[in-house]
Amino acid sequence: MNITDRLIQIRQKIDSIKQRCGRATDSIELLAVSKGRPIDKIKVAILAGQKKFGENYLQEALTKIDALSTDKLEWHFIGAIQRNKTKSIAENFAWVHSVGNEETAKRLSEQRPADLCPLNVCLQINLCGEPQKSGILPIETISLAKYVNTLPNIALRGLMTIPSFTEDFSAQRELFRQMKELKDDLVNQGIYLDTLSMGMSHDFEAAILEGATILRIGSALFDDE
Numbered sequence: 001m002n003i004t005d006r007l008i009q010i011r012q013k014i015d016s017i018k019q020r021c022g023r024a025t026d027s028i029e030l031l032a033v034s035k036g037r038p039i040d041k042i043k044v045a046i047l048a049g050q051k052k053f054g055e056n057y058l059q060e061a062l063t064k065i066d067a068l069s070t071d072k073l074e075w076h077f078i079g080a081i082q083r084n085k086t087k088s089i090a091e092n093f094a095w096v097h098s099v100g101n102e103e104t105a106k107r108l109s110e111q112r113p114a115d116l117c118p119l120n121v122c123l124q125i126n127l128c129g130e131p132q133k134s135g136i137l138p139i140e141t142i143s144l145a146k147y148v149n150t151l152p153n154i155a156l157r158g159l160m161t162i163p164s165f166t167e168d169f170s171a172q173r174e175l176f177r178q179m180k181e182l183k184d185d186l187v188n189q190g191i192y193l194d195t196l197s198m199g200m201s202h203d204f205e206a207a208i209l210e211g212a213t214i215l216r217i218g219s220a221l222f223d224d225e
């Protein structure tokens with residue numbers, strides 16, 4: 001199957017899961033994760049109507065953003081953020097999903113160009129406290145969220161997670177349910193959030209059932225089977 005057909009198939013699958021769980025009217029966005037994929041493949045996805053792309057590595061992303069600048073795309077940075085890369089990220093992306101500390105948030109806000117609208121950010125949550133993973137622990141979230149809300153040029157939109165890999169559907173759902181609860185908890189404490197960035201190629205069905213609003217899908221879209 002080619003990229004065009006896979007994109008159609010993924011969109012249909014998202015729609016049918018939405019119908020099934022009664023989320024037919026609220027929005028679920030598909031972020032095409034294009035890290036490591038050549039520009040030619042991205043162009044095929046663009047021709048099939050895809051506008052939002054996620055990238056993990058800054059240099060690679062900048063090359064693509066530049067090459068595709070006439071296509072009016074929306075770029076999301078979803079990778080680890082090195083301190084010396086915040087300026088370029090703040091200048092070139094619409095969203096950052098991987099904010100995990102105050103310093104990064106502060107730099108992104110200070111370095112966001114004044115002529116652009118505020119940078120949309122998600123806080124990356126390390127749900128199970130895995131030492132090799134980035135992100136903050138659930139209990140640290142409220143404090144970072146409050147801090148981000150004091151910054152003028154970034155807009156706190158939601159929470160993002162990359163859960164530990166499992167093929168077990170109910171285990172996938174349980175982790176995503178914890179994310180939804182964490183988000184609801186923050187909202188109840190007065191923090192505005194409208195985004196749950198969760199669900200990748202192998203677990204996006206579970207993510208939709210638990211309230212994901214942005215799915216980050218790479219291999220299911222771009223990889224040849």
Ligand SMILES: *Cc1c(COP(=O)(O)O)cnc(C)c1O
Binds near residue numbers: 033035056162201202
């Ligand atoms: C690579 C990546 C994805 C996409 O993963 P697939 O399994 O290829 O769909 C999503 N989110 C992040 C943060 C990634 O690094």
